[in-house]
Amino acid sequence: MTLELVCPAGTPAALRAAIDAGAHAVYCGFNDETNARNFPGLNFSRAEMADAIGYAHRHDAKVLVAINTFPRAGDFALWTRAVDDAAGMQADAVILADLGLLDHAARAHPSLRLHVSVQAAAANADAIGFYARSFGVRRVVLPRVLTVQEIAAINRDIAIETEVFIFGGLCVMAEGRCSLSSYACGNSPNMNGACSPASQVEYRExxxxxxxxxxxxxxxxVKAGAPAPYPTLCKGSFEAGAYRGHVFEDPVSLDAASLIPQLAAAGVTALKIEGRQRSRAYTQAVVRNFRRALDAHAAGRPIAAGELRALTEGQQTTAGAYSKTWR
Amino acid sequence: MTNRVSEHPSIPRFPRSGAAALGFAPLLPLNLAAGRLATSLARRHPALFERLGEQAGKNFVIDPTDMPFVFRLAPQPQAPRLRAERRGSAGAWDARIAGPLAALIGLVHGAYDGDALFFSRDLVIEGDTAAVLALRNAIDNEELDLVEEGLALFGPFAALAALPASRLATLVGGLAGVALTRRSGGSFA
Known part of the structure; x- marks a missing residue:
């Protein structure tokens, strides 16, 4: 079975770049708080989304609409409207995290394919089974805290598809449950859609x-000439006792290209590239590279890995939790 | 286990002798062209300005660090302004984006990724980060071609200007080390 390559798009231009570079599916969001990359100048208007879905379908690609933040009390309509609009535009799936929104989507649009977002942090077969039984969910995006062995164990015990991250920025916290950014700036990544919102970020030489x-x-x-990280607290540098440095995690990005055969053997259906906030240059380079890797895997050829480090945060890559080691 | 990259991407620098010569050149011709370019962009690419949203009211300084001048951009859709200023004379701004000319042009053409240039310290941003992100994303989505935009200034004579413009772009692009044009694209047709 060929693995599905699920690629990010923050703009219509990036969506075209992803599809032209070989994406099987593209995930993207509306330009509001309903998705977890609610950044200035990013995302799709309703008209752009409808056009994008049409473009994808003409090129035999899918569009998965991410509506994966958690609705604010009293403002649920913003999120249900996003689901309704995505369904009306013939989106191939919606990626949801909130139980209430999953319930709405399942009831209002029974033929709409539902994926559980990584924001839901569904990390065991029981939780995933609940989503499948309750809402007819067809796929779960697994959190980036699992080993390949744990992913294989989950796949043995569930009846729906799994999607895992293969490349890109790495959250070290449990997605959907991290409030670090909220402590510093008052906006919740999980409800307002932006971790370290740009309006609260300042760089100075x-x-x-x-x-x-x-x-x-x-x-x-960061010293002159040293790689710069994203302005997130989890990749920040702090003093703790006599220690001065990265308390939570080094600025580093996920690159699990070398694990594609193991992930396929573990029963994974789709591989996801992170980076809706990135440019079309990033999208094109990463998608082309991973499409080549998947084609090589399908043909039984060796997979070239480690060619994309210059594009990564911290200019460093890791296999993350897929290959846990003590340090 | 992590793997560290051994080198940063190599961004070409504009030749120092050329930059020094331009330091003595008057800015008036460049400013006339820049002003017309801004007006033309607003007419030809309204979606770029829509995508900027509330950030369209900000003042940007675009600083090609290997050149003797900077550009000041005020991208208000109704009256966009773009003008060159001597580096030392640039006044107040909301956001500053600085890097080699080749990196800045490469960003416009989608040849470079802005985040990667920031990670490698080839691009420096200061001030209003939200404004910088909005501008970066709006330009990236527009798939601009600087030569095509320049030709549009010639109106009905654009076809006549195409060949000399192409030769000039090749010459200047060779000096700057970056392509001044890109393959056309940009629609869902």
Whole structure:
């Protein structure tokens, strides 16, 4: 069975770049708080989404609409409207995290394919089985905390498809449950759709160092010439006792290209590339590289890995939790 | 286990001798062209300005660090302004985007990824980060071609100007080390 390559698109141009580079499916969101990449100048208007779905279908690709933030109390209609509009535009699936929204989608649009977002942090077969039984969910995007062996065990015990991240920015926290950004700037990544929202980020060159501030708090100081990270607290540099450095995690990105055969053997259906906030240059390069890797795997050829480090946060890559080791 | 990259992407720098010569050139011709380009962009690419949203009211300084001048951009849809200024004379701004000319042009043409240039420190951003992101995303989505935009300034004579413009782009692009044009695209047709 050929693995499905699920690729990010923050703009219509990036969607075209992804499809032209060989994406089987593209995930994207509306330009509001209903998706977890609610950044300035990013995402799709209703008209752009409808056009994008048409383009994808003409090129035998799918569009999966991410509506994966958690609705605010009293403002549920913004999220249900997004689901209704995606269904009306013939989206191939919606990616949801909230139980209430899954319930709405299942009742209002019984033929709409439902995927559970990584934001739901469904990390065991019982939780996934609940989503499948209750809402007819067809696929779950697994959190980035599982080993390949754990993914194989889950796949043995569930009857729906699994999708896992293969490349891109790496959250070290449980997705959908991390509130670090909220502490610094008051906006919830899980409800407002932006971790470290740009309006709260400030960069300043000080004596050759790059200083990053989030919500007014200095969270990182990078020496001249050293790679810069995203301005997230989890990749920040702090003092803890006598230690000064990355307390939670180094600035590093996921690249599990070398694990494609193992992930396929573990029963995974789809591989996801992170990066809806990135440019079409990133999308084109990464999608082309991974489509080549999947084609090589399908043909039984060796997979070239590690060619994309220059595009990654921290200019470093890791296999993440897929290959857990002590350090 | 992590794997660290051994080198940053190599971004070409504009030749110092050329930059020094341009330092003595008057800015008036460049400003006349820049002003007309901004007006033309607003007419030809209204979606770019729509995507900027509330950030269209911000003042940007685009700083090609290997050139003797910077560009000041005020992308209000009704009256967009773009003008060149000597680096030392640039006044207040909301956001500054700085990097080699080749990197900035490569961003416009979709040849480089902005985040990757930021990670590698080839691109420096300061000030209003939301404004910078909005501008980056709006330009990236528009799939601009600087030579095509320049030719549009010639109106009905664009076809006549195409060949010399292409030769000039090849010459200047060779000096700057970056393609000044890109293959056309940009619609869902």
């Amino acid at each position: 000080e004596d050759g160092d790059l200083v990053s501030r989030l919500g007014g708090f200095a969270i990182h100081r």
